[in-house]
Amino acid sequence: xxxxxxxxxxxxxxxxxxxxxxxxxxxxxxxxxxxxxxxxxxxxxxxxxxxxxxxxxxxxxxxxxxxxxxxxxxxxxxxxxxxxxxxxxxxxxxxxxxxxxxxxxxxxxxxxxxxxxxxxxxxxxxxxxxxxxxxxxxxxxxxxxxxxxxxxxxxxxxxxxxxxxxxxxxxxxxxxxxxxxxxxxxxxxxxxxxxxxxxxxxxxxxxxxxxxxxxxxxxxxxxxxxxxxxxxxxxxxxxxxxxxxxxxxxxxxxxxxxxxxxxxxxxxxxxxxxxxxxxxxxxxxxxxxxxxx
Amino acid sequence: xxxxxxxxxxxxxxxxxxxxxxxxxxxxxxxxxxxxxxxxxxxxxxxxxxxxxxxxxxxxxxxxxxxxxxxxxxxxxxxxxxxxxxxxxxxxxxxxxxxxxxxxxxxxxxxxxxxxxxxxxxxxxxxxxxxxxxxxxxxxxxxxxxxxxxxxxxxxxxxxxxxxxxxxxxxxxxxxxxxxxxxxxxxxxxxxxxxxxxxxxxxxxxxxxxxxxxxxxxxxxxxxxxxxxxxxxxxxxxxxxxxxxxxxxxxxxxxxxxxxxxxxxxxxxxxxxxxxxxxxxxxxxxxxxxxxx
Numbered sequence: 401x402x403x404x405x406x407x408x409x410x411x412x413x414x415x416x417x418x419x420x421x422x423x424x425x426x427x428x429x430x431x432x433x434x435x436x437x438x439x440x441x442x443x444x445x446x447x448x449x450x451x452x453x454x455x456x457x458x459x460x461x462x463x464x465x466x467x468x469x470x471x472x473x474x475x476x477x478x479x480x481x482x483x484x485x486x487x488x489x490x491x492x493x494x495x496x497x498x499x500x501x502x503x504x505x506x507x508x509x510x511x512x513x514x515x516x517x518x519x520x521x522x523x524x525x526x527x528x529x530x531x532x533x534x535x536x537x538x539x540x541x542x543x544x545x546x547x548x549x550x551x552x553x554x555x556x557x558x559x560x561x562x563x564x565x566x567x568x569x570x571x572x573x574x575x576x577x578x579x580x581x582x583x584x585x586x587x588x589x590x591x592x593x594x595x596x597x598x599x600x601x602x603x604x605x606x607x608x609x610x611x612x613x614x615x616x617x618x619x620x621x622x623x624x625x626x627x628x629x630x631x632x633x634x635x636x637x638x639x640x641x642x643x644x645x646x647x648x649x650x651x652x653x654x655x656x657x658x659x660x661x662x663x664x665x666x667x668x669x670x671x672x673x674x675x676x677x678x679x680x681x682x683x684x685x686x687x688x689x690x691x692x693x
Numbered sequence: 694x695x696x697x698x699x700x701x702x703x704x705x706x707x708x709x710x711x712x713x714x715x716x717x718x719x720x721x722x723x724x725x726x727x728x729x730x731x732x733x734x735x736x737x738x739x740x741x742x743x744x745x746x747x748x749x750x751x752x753x754x755x756x757x758x759x760x761x762x763x764x765x766x767x768x769x770x771x772x773x774x775x776x777x778x779x780x781x782x783x784x785x786x787x788x789x790x791x792x793x794x795x796x797x798x799x800x801x802x803x804x805x806x807x808x809x810x811x812x813x814x815x816x817x818x819x820x821x822x823x824x825x826x827x828x829x830x831x832x833x834x835x836x837x838x839x840x841x842x843x844x845x846x847x848x849x850x851x852x853x854x855x856x857x858x859x860x861x862x863x864x865x866x867x868x869x870x871x872x873x874x875x876x877x878x879x880x881x882x883x884x885x886x887x888x889x890x891x892x893x894x895x896x897x898x899x900x901x902x903x904x905x906x907x908x909x910x911x912x913x914x915x916x917x918x919x920x921x922x923x924x925x926x927x928x929x930x931x932x933x934x935x936x937x938x939x940x941x942x943x944x945x946x947x948x949x950x951x952x953x954x955x956x957x958x959x960x961x962x963x964x965x966x967x968x969x970x971x972x973x974x975x976x977x978x979x980x981x982x983x984x985x986x
Contacts (some may be wrong), residue, residue: 472909510906515906515907515910515912516906516907516909516910517906518902518903518906519905519906519909545902560896560899561899561902561906562896562898562899562902563868563870563898563899563901563902564898566868566869567864567868567898567901569867570863570864570866570867570868571860571863573863573866573867574862574863574866574867575856575859575860575863576859577856602895602933603853603855603929603930603932603933603934604897604898604929605855605856605857605860605897605926605929605930605933606853606854606855606856606930606933608856608860609811609838609854609855609856610811612812613803613808613809613810613811613812613854614808614809616765616809616812617808617809619808633898636896636897636898637896637898637899639896640895640896640898640899641896
């Protein structure tokens, strides 16, 4: 295993993924663990990392971490860097973690120097991995907090966060709409109807009540109600997100990406490219590492 | 107590209020109980009513009930009446409850004959009590499911429901925004900032994430975050609700009405009149009763 050049870590809120990377940036091996940054105290991070990959670390390779490990009150804070942010700037502002290992943490990105405006941690690495030097793209990373990231000439020049996934879960868990609701992903027609409603009605809090009304009118069954709600929320996101001429890249869970794909087509967007998140993060970490050395 | 002409009941999801009304429609006495329709089975309604006011009922006065007692699977279903709906039509379509007492249930109102479109139960009685024959008004009843009801010439011609209150509670309970959040009602400046954001940014799911960003940037304390979130949601409702030339009447909890008042002024609406919900429901029940006899 002496061909390891870098240990890359994508440390999210709920899990982490560790990548053993070769001299050419290719991924030799990966490990996964559920000890996400959201549940760890400062002193836990180094211990977890040793647990997961002491054998790799003992080779002496440097470690580059992106994601929530750099949030305030986590491993060590790597303050947000304001846009525009490119690979060189993020590499320069990476923060060294305490300890005997060479561990560096990629900063998150904020929208504006005053007041932050919007924030992300982890998605900047993914976006830079996807776009590369000199390229333009809109990177769309759907999920709990969906990100639409605008990259121009290889630099993150703006982004916007939508609480789509978290709101979907909260509405299911804690409102009358969730009562007797089934699971989404089965009824394309109901999903499309939700998207159409969102595209034609900017009042989301009123549109949400239409889930209830259609259940009362026996127009939506339990699974259909879930798909319609999903369509409402994803449709609202797609409608509000900025359109640019740059090609769109959709990255993340396949089922979720398929829904965004549908919603974007219904909204008249060009079909986005689908790209692999793990590969993108690996490439982003590698580019940042190259810029550091 | 032989001067009782009508027992009026406003039976909501979480509680009920019973009114003993005189020959001139004035309220002689009221009683309150927490056995709302949401937790009752069909057979419970008559029992609860006897518990609360058997002494009044034994005088032989008729009973008129508005609210959730007429919902499907509650006391007896009083199907929704489509708009336009006036006092005469609702009186004619009231449904007699089973049992030896003369108990009638006011139907709810839906927006359209096909597919319902939107629904309400109870607010129609309140709106008709507020406006009276021949009058135009927009009746605004903020709460869990806020209603904006358009009345023209004494007839309910349209309305819209916003899930503002329920969404506020769900976001507090079940999302990251609720973590360490204080209570709303203390910080007018934060509330106004939320309203302003909602008025200038139609993307609610993105605007919601700005609560998180401003907490991270130390721009919002715990109570301020609650007020800002309240401003975002109420602002989105006020922005989306239809404006007509008719005078607006704001009815409900005093603290909540004060927030809607602020938001409406910020949005450039005229200041709405504040009206008393209990009086409005009593007057609505009385007008419906008069139309039945």
